[in-house]
Amino acid sequence: MLRLYLKALTTGVLTEPVPYIDKDRLLETVGLELKTAIERKFSRSLAIRHIDAGSCNGCELEIHALNNVYYDIERFGIHFVASPRHADVLLVTGPVSRHMQAALLRAYDATPAPKWVVASGDCAACGGEFGASYASCGAVKNVLPVDATIAGCPPSPLQLMQGLLNTLKVL
Amino acid sequence: MTETTKPNGAWDVFMSELNALAEDQADRRTLSGVDMLMLAPENWGKAAQIARSHDARWAGVWAEDLSGRFSVDCCLECQGRYLILRTAVAAEHPELPSHAPFYPAADRAERHVRDMFGIRFIGHPLQEQRWTRHLAWADDEFPLRKDFPAQGFPQASTPPDKDYPFLKAEGPSVYEIPVGPIHAGIIEPGHFRFQAVGETVLHLEERLGYVHKGIEKIAEGRDPVSLAKLAGRISGDSAVAHAWAACRAMEAAAGLSCSERADYMRGILAERERAINHLGDMAAMCNDVGFAFGYYQFGRLRELWLRDNRTLFAHRLMMDCIVPGGVAVDLKFDDCAAMKETIATLRAELSDLIKIIDANSSLEDRFLAAGVLSPAQAQALGALGFVGRASGQIFDVRKAPGYPPYDQLDLTVPVETDGDVAARFWLRYKELRTACRLLEQMLEQMPEGAVLADWRTPEAGAEGFAAVEGWRGEILCYVRFDEGNRIARYYPRDPSQINWPALEKIQIGNIVPDFPVCNKSVNGSYSGQDL
Numbered sequence: 240m241l242r243l244y245l246k247a248l249t250t251g252v253l254t255e256p257v258p259y260i261d262k263d264r265l266l267e268t269v270g271l272e273l274k275t276a277i278e279r280k281f282s283r284s285l286a287i288r289h290i291d292a293g294s295c296n297g298c299e300l301e302i303h304a305l306n307n308v309y310y311d312i313e314r315f316g317i318h319f320v321a322s323p324r325h326a327d328v329l330l331v332t333g334p335v336s337r338h339m340q341a342a343l344l345r346a347y348d349a350t351p352a353p354k355w356v357v358a359s360g361d362c363a364a365c366g367g368e369f370g371a372s373y374a375s376c377g378a379v380k381n382v383l384p385v386d387a388t389i390a391g392c393p394p395s396p397l398q399l400m401q402g403l404l405n406t407l408k409v410l
Numbered sequence: 411m412t413e414t415t416k417p418n419g420a421w422d423v424f425m426s427e428l429n430a431l432a433e434d435q436a437d438r439r440t441l442s443g444v445d446m447l448m449l450a451p452e453n454w455g456k457a458a459q460i461a462r463s464h465d466a467r468w469a470g471v472w473a474e475d476l477s478g479r480f481s482v483d484c485c486l487e488c489q490g491r492y493l494i495l496r497t498a499v500a501a502e503h504p505e506l507p508s509h510a511p512f513y514p515a516a517d518r519a520e521r522h523v524r525d526m527f528g529i530r531f532i533g534h535p536l537q538e539q540r541w542t543r544h545l546a547w548a549d550d551e552f553p554l555r556k557d558f559p560a561q562g563f564p565q566a567s568t569p570p571d572k573d574y575p576f577l578k579a580e581g582p583s584v585y586e587i588p589v590g591p592i593h594a595g596i597i598e599p600g601h602f603r604f605q606a607v608g609e610t611v612l613h614l615e616e617r618l619g620y621v622h623k624g625i626e627k628i629a630e631g632r633d634p635v636s637l638a639k640l641a642g643r644i645s646g647d648s649a650v651a652h653a654w655a656a657c658r659a660m661e662a663a664a665g666l667s668c669s670e671r672a673d674y675m676r677g678i679l680a681e682r683e684r685a686i687n688h689l690g691d692m693a694a695m696c697n698d699v700g701f702a703f704g705y706y707q708f709g710r711l712r713e714l715w716l717r718d719n720r721t722l723f724a725h726r727l728m729m730d731c732i733v734p735g736g737v738a739v740d741l742k743f744d745d746c747a748a749m750k751e752t753i754a755t756l757r758a759e760l761s762d763l764i765k766i767i768d769a770n771s772s773l774e775d776r777f778l779a780a781g782v783l784s785p786a787q788a789q790a791l792g793a794l795g796f797v798g799r800a801s802g803q804i805f806d807v808r809k810a811p812g813y814p815p816y817d818q819l820d821l822t823v824p825v826e827t828d829g830d831v832a833a834r835f836w837l838r839y840k841e842l843r844t845a846c847r848l849l850e851q852m853l854e855q856m857p858e859g860a861v862l863a864d865w866r867t868p869e870a871g872a873e874g875f876a877a878v879e880g881w882r883g884e885i886l887c888y889v890r891f892d893e894g895n896r897i898a899r900y901y902p903r904d905p906s907q908i909n910w911p912a913l914e915k916i917q918i919g920n921i922v923p924d925f926p927v928c929n930k931s932v933n934g935s936y937s938g939q940d941l
Contacts, residue, residue, distance in 0.1 A: 240769070242762075242765055242766045242769065243703060243766045243770070246703075246707070246762055246763070246766055247703060250707065250710070253710065289596045290592055291592075291596075291597065291598050291599050291621070292599075293620075293621045293623055294598070294621070294646070294937065295643040295644065295645060295646040295937045296598055296645055296646040296647055296935060296936070296937050297643065297646025297647070297649065297727055297729070298646070299596050299597060299598065299646070300646060300647060300690070300727065301726070301727075302596050303596055303690075304709075304713060304716070306709075307706070307709040307710065307712070307713050308706050308709065308710050308713075309710070309713050319596060321594035321595070322594070333621065334623060336620065336621050336622055336623050336940075337544075337546035337564060337568040338544040338545075338546055338568065338571070338619055338620045338621070338622055339591065339599060339620050339621065340567060340568045341567070341568060341569060341570035342570065342591050342592055342599065342620070344567070345570075346592055367643075368639060368640055368643050369623045369624070369625075369628065369643075370628070371561070372560050372561060372562065372623075372624045372627065372628055373546065373547055373553050373558070373559075373560065373561060373562020373563070373564060373624055373627070374546060374553070374562070374622050374623050374624030374627070375623050375624060376564075392643075392729065393646065393727070395720075395726060
């Protein structure tokens, strides 16, 4: 147990400064803007329900990374929820596979208004590598009204944060 | 290289028995260096029976519509060598004896072929039960037939697949838990049906196919560069491995070899992919039993390597780095030096962390003896990668049959036999250390030279087969070219297709709350199995 505390202490707090990727302190700037927007428009708390509607899992890996110690997105007031009933925003990834169409529509219906749909990643935004076919509806907008899109294959954690910020600006 | 040559007596006996079934004794073919046997359709089932009696592993089945007939291939592995069985069935009467009575791994794979081509596998216990198809196309439509357009004939809205016949359990106190397709986390969709009494799971049935995107169909007509790009998106966590398998198969069809440096670069990308995924899964396994310390620490190490990937290869998940003919990225001398330093750092960090993990009794309590896959079960299912190797299966494509650059490296494949969550955790840790050693060797030995060879258009009809060891295990890939450098057929077999049924076995007798960690310890790809 001592080793654990020692490791935790020597690892230290990694969350605040991120010199690694943003010499211009981009992450913090984006984060703080995001936080301000969430404070103003969502009373400090934005609840996101992520739905994989047919993704290759690349987008999910990067959304996961938002919760690691470096990005720690909860500090800006964003948290990922387990039920669409608790969500303000549906963050949809992947082209919408036809086999997921009904589940996506049900999740949308289960989300209380006001609600917003963000199509995240190239597949969700425009169909990406898979497009529309006998098995895929293509972009999310072919199935649901979409309020904003985030480009990238997959969008990196920083691109996701910037994309969410842009979304909040247009809401 | 201290590996002694295995006596191939068992292989020879195996082959001589199968050879007796072959259609034309003089017709000895190979596919990309792999032995191939042409069989009459009526001998198809018999061949599987013989293979089973020799403990050969059943690795996959795929078909192709050759207008008027369907060509069907089955891949077997025995003693670290592959064998491809091939037959043809007439389009008017597309039936073939099933391999499922001899090999459980053939169950879903044959149903996939049935759903996509309309080939019926006689003797399959679930012959009429669809697998990949939900309700997006009709039961008399077969998307991989040539006369089926890629756009299909979709309805405005695909109805939910609510009538799938799940196994039922009845009796006092037996209840059912349906989970998914949308799960309560940031994960891929699929459906799990549990039958439980109290906390104990009696039975788990998986229903997958929700993220079926028609990958095999939309691969048709692509050029090699475009196919490699698609392959990198079969399963986003295996972007390198799938692209490597597709490129090796296409290169085999074109009769093209990569430069030695390109092989090393591919090896470096693949071992980095192994490392980031094992780190991510070790973090997630800690998280699934509420051990936040492990979650944050392993997650931190993963993020550092993702950032290095971005600096070195311009993509955190290394997508599109492997291209036909070689790689689209290269390492400068300074990059190699920097990578060696990060490897040393990772190793030191892992040594710190593993002592803490090892001394944590609550973690031990959750991991040990949870989710056991016995060596016998693993063997029967043909379990692959770390799932198989945590249950005593030694197979690793890098070791045997082997491929460059691994055939020039000193590689020890770690194996455990307990088959529980703890064994799969430890095995990942050992594979991480192995990946570090392989990376160091590759950085040390990598020759100078070009990393991309000029592409050579393969002849129409040229075929290629390849296997690589992705981080999840063996990936198989088959391609056939049409005229004009276009893909006629592409079939990628993700290890998840084989390993998903293992999770059903693993969960039996375990408590419901242990499902997340049992699932994560296997971590099958939904996208890779659904295609």
